Amino acid sequence: MSADAAAVEQSGQPEGPAAYAARMERAAVAAVDAGLAGLLVTPGPDLGWLTGYRPHTSERLTALLITPGRKPQLLVPALERPDAEQAPGARALAITGWTDGQDPYAALAPLLAESGRYGVSDNAWALHLLALQRARPRLAFGAFTEVMPMLRAVKDAYEVERLAAAGAAADSVYEDIVQLRFSGRRESEVAADLARLLREYGHSQVDFTIVGSGPNGANPHHSSGERVIEDGDMVVMDFGGLLDGYGSDTTRTVHVGEPSAEERKVHDLVREAQQAAFEAVRPGVACQEIDRVARQVIRRAGYGEYFIHRTGHGIGVTTHEPPYLVEGEHLPLVPGMCFSIEPGIYLPGRFGVRIEDIVTCTESAGRRLNNTARELRVVA
Numbered sequence: 001m002s003a004d005a006a007a008v009e010q011s012g013q014p015e016g017p018a019a020y021a022a023r024m025e026r027a028a029v030a031a032v033d034a035g036l037a038g039l040l041v042t043p044g045p046d047l048g049w050l051t052g053y054r055p056h057t058s059e060r061l062t063a064l065l066i067t068p069g070r071k072p073q074l075l076v077p078a079l080e081r082p083d084a085e086q087a088p089g090a091r092a093l094a095i096t097g098w099t100d101g102q103d104p105y106a107a108l109a110p111l112l113a114e115s116g117r118y119g120v121s122d123n124a125w126a127l128h129l130l131a132l133q134r135a136r137p138r139l140a141f142g143a144f145t146e147v148m149p150m151l152r153a154v155k156d157a158y159e160v161e162r163l164a165a166a167g168a169a170a171d172s173v174y175e176d177i178v179q180l181r182f183s184g185r186r187e188s189e190v191a192a193d194l195a196r197l198l199r200e201y202g203h204s205q206v207d208f209t210i211v212g213s214g215p216n217g218a219n220p221h222h223s224s225g226e227r228v229i230e231d232g233d234m235v236v237m238d239f240g241g242l243l244d245g246y247g248s249d250t251t252r253t254v255h256v257g258e259p260s261a262e263e264r265k266v267h268d269l270v271r272e273a274q275q276a277a278f279e280a281v282r283p284g285v286a287c288q289e290i291d292r293v294a295r296q297v298i299r300r301a302g303y304g305e306y307f308i309h310r311t312g313h314g315i316g317v318t319t320h321e322p323p324y325l326v327e328g329e330h331l332p333l334v335p336g337m338c339f340s341i342e343p344g345i346y347l348p349g350r351f352g353v354r355i356e357d358i359v360t361c362t363e364s365a366g367r368r369l370n371n372t373a374r375e376l377r378v379v380a
Helices: 003-011 019-031 045-051 080-083 104-111 126-135 157-177 185-202 214-218 263-277 287-300
Strands: 039-040 063-066 073-077 094-096 116-120 139-143 203-214 233-245 251-256 312-314 321-325 337-341 342-345 349-354 357-361 366-367 377-379
Touching: 019 039, 019 045, 019 063, 039 045, 045 063, 063 104, 073 104, 080 094, 080 203, 094 104, 104 126, 116 214, 126 139, 157 185, 157 233, 157 251, 157 337, 157 357, 185 203, 185 233, 203 214, 214 233, 214 342, 214 349, 233 349, 251 263, 251 349, 263 287, 263 337, 263 342, 263 357, 263 366, 287 321, 321 337
Parallel strands: 039 116, 073 094, 116 139, 251 377
Antiparallel strands: 039 063, 063 073, 203 233, 233 251, 312 321, 312 337, 337 357, 342 349, 357 366
């Protein structure tokens, strides 16, 4: 990476033409390091993050080609070219349009190497990739998560603070929701309140509002339904979305009325596991180690079989992205990585507990981006 590009990234300045140019330059360097001939980026989070251009996905091909040593090239439908030229990162691009009736893959193919391997956006349509494979049969392709998992994993200072702002907004949502009544209301009604509050606190996009009460809480990705919440229920609330383009994602478990001794025990155990995992965060620690730390606390207490998912996932311009805190992930934590820590215990047919914060790795430890209390909260 050039000295100018590095200075832009380290400054943490707001996104603008120079910041997008620096990201594309960083991506080109990363492609070389990964042994790739280049990168092929289609509409979605990667294209938006690299260029600031966020078109809708469609059957018409839009593709950004990043090739080491060449100016990034953006191929777009001619009818969308004016919008592409207004994108924040457009000055760093060579933009080419194609018109309906032309073969866009024939237009893109000469820009590619005859052979080699390209990284491709995870969410590239099969329609486009298969057509490109026919146009360049000697090329191989690998998904970004497989070949370049670190592309968006390390955030600059500006991105971290945007994630912190999203986390603070989600914290405000939690503080408001626990003031409302739960007993006698449907899960879907509480979920609607969460969505409304996320928007009131600045979210432009609500991605999920999971409300799992009683036995539904034992399903980690329960779709908030029509079950009426009752006195004596544990209620798992997992909610988040995008604020100014960056994600929030937090989970808290509350209890309607006074909990039993067992319910308090399980909640305290999850809180202990979450705290232990947070304290293990520091540069150089393998992602899987954070999962192991949380899982060990729960396993030693005899609940290991009831912790049925990974400990965390990365977050940025999407709510799930690398790195993943899971057994077998050997990537080391790096300052600027942002990810969830969310252990849980799920007792089938009875109740579940999950506690989730977004955490960023600093130069020496972890920093929480969610800061609401983790103790079991009693609601009405």
